[in-house]
Amino acid sequence: MKEYKVLVIDDNAAILTMLQLMLERNGYIVTVRDNPQNLEDLLYSLSPDLLIMDVLLSGVDGRDICAAVRKNKDFSTLPIIMISALMDAEISCLAAGAQYFLGKPFEMAMFTATVKKALVRGAVFVGV
Numbered sequence: 001m002k003e004y005k006v007l008v009i010d011d012n013a014a015i016l017t018m019l020q021l022m023l024e025r026n027g028y029i030v031t032v033r034d035n036p037q038n039l040e041d042l043l044y045s046l047s048p049d050l051l052i053m054d055v056l057l058s059g060v061d062g063r064d065i066c067a068a069v070r071k072n073k074d075f076s077t078l079p080i081i082m083i084s085a086l087m088d089a090e091i092s093c094l095a096a097g098a099q100y101f102l103g104k105p106f107e108m109a110m111f112t113a114t115v116k117k118a119l120v121r122g123a124v125f126v127g128v
């Protein structure tokens with residue numbers, strides 16, 4: 001069975017820790033970052049199967065980062081889940097290229113189901 005790699009970016013340390021623990025408990029290889037600096041280099045070095053990112057990242061808009069990832073042909077099909085306490089951010093996140101949006105706070109069951117769905121659809125899309 002494939003070991004999926006997940007990259008999580010959020011500037012809230014408590015949320016990063018919680019998501020990392022939940023994902024690792026479900027068997028994923030998890031890398032966490034508290035900022036999107038050098039994201040392109042990180043994507044190339046890690047080759048994640050999924051990117052989970054907050055919308056508001058200390059001075060950076062995650063939607064802009066999401067749109068930039070989508071413009072890179074090497075990551076144009078990378079599944080992206082955007083998370084935010086801004087409940088009205090869903091449409092703009094999807095418009096930026098995210099496939100999924102979860103409003104904070106979210107139930108862990110909904111989070112893990114969304115992760116599984118994103119990974120399965122991503123694997124089918126790239127033919128894994």
